[in-house]
Amino acid sequence: MKNVICTIILWGLTQLSLAEVSCVRPSLSATIYFSNGIKTDVRSAKSSKAALEAALGTDYNGHALHYAIAYNETSGMAVDLAQTTDQRNTADKTRK
Numbered sequence: 001m002k003n004v005i006c007t008i009i010l011w012g013l014t015q016l017s018l019a020e021v022s023c024v025r026p027s028l029s030a031t032i033y034f035s036n037g038i039k040t041d042v043r044s045a046k047s048s049k050a051a052l053e054a055a056l057g058t059d060y061n062g063h064a065l066h067y068a069i070a071y072n073e074t075s076g077m078a079v080d081l082a083q084t085t086d087q088r089n090t091a092d093k094t095r096k
Contacts, residue, residue, distance in 0.1 A: 029064035032056065036071055038080040045069050 034049040046069065053067045074080055 027064065029066060030060070031066040031068055033068050033070040036069070036074075038084060039074050039077050041074065042071060045071055 032052065034045065034052055036045040036048070040048075049067055049069050053065075056065060058065055075083075
């Protein structure tokens, strides 16, 4: 009976060690978002994202880097400045 139990345990350990060898580590990646500034059209935002990608590359320490645009529509200089000022004031109030 002890031999049967030992055999089962040894077989189970073998299966565990084989399972560890066959596991595939998931690849890690990151997405870098470019956020446009004031009075930036979509074409300029895409161009800036491309420049950022060219400067940083497509991998970091063996991990894939992806790029995307977090585009904020422009409504002209005056409206964009007012929106920026409002966002800044709101951020300042939440920090206190």
